[in-house]
Amino acid sequence: MPELPEVETIARWLREGSPEGPALLGRTFQAVEVLWPRTLAAPDPATFIARLPGRRVTAIGRRGKFLRIWLDDGAVLLLHLRMSGDLRWQPPPAAAPHPHDRLVFHFADGWRLGFNDPRKFGRVWLVNDEQTVLGDLGPEPLDPAFSAEDFYARLRRSRTRLKALLLDQRFLAGLGNIYADEALFQAGLHPLRPAHTLTPPEAERLFHAIRQVLQAGIAHHGASIDWVYRGGDFQNHFAVYRRAGQPCRRCGTPIQRLVIGQRGSHFCPHCQPPPEG
């Protein structure tokens, strides 16, 4: 599941080039194939196919879990990988698309960049004003301007359980199931704690834990789980995620799994004491 660290890794590789392929930055689109139209959130396929050729990539970045590719006509290509999305370079000569390619971008030198997405949940937008898509996102966790005080103030406004709140992209942008569980463990906070019950020290602990796990994830080039492989190895450093029944690395108590807000949640019942009731 690509979350903030995985998307950040992909953005860097597209910007700088990687062992898997060249940089996307500075390239000009020659053509685009739409193999699964529902991947395209906006505009409609005909408009998309007509508009992209000739456009040059001027910058590449990230907001939350969205990949942002700015074009020389002022438009922005936004990609959300959701569950199983990935971007894969294919070198020339031309060959059949990969089995789960939904969009394929073509370049003049024969390289192709495929938006590959087995589960078809990923979405792509080509818009003039990115705010129409990104407008409701919460703060960037790693933004230097975002402070522990801001975070505490936001927590106090919600009675929602911590786990569900951390996954709400309007509350905070970029966390998914893996990093939410890891951050809660790191902070020693139970996923069922109502957000407004956190003390200022607890909020500060969670704030720093979130930043720490995200930065660790980025340093490891993200996590490679299931069949989504980005070359990262953070999956070998999980403290709780998908470790139900295995001993807590800190105290040895078996890790528990609970479904919260339809999401599997993993935690140590000893290091993360449950709320009252």
Add this chain to the structure above:
DNA sequence: ATGAAATCCTGGGGGC
């Protein structure tokens, strides 16, 4: 306001 449930999808895992 809050949250639960349904929805979209398919590869993979468990059960037999």
Add this chain to the structure above:
DNA sequence: TGCCCCCAGGATTTCA
């Protein structure tokens, strides 16, 4: 070995 069933998981939409 193979078949069937069911499930995870992000985000949105709908229902209670």
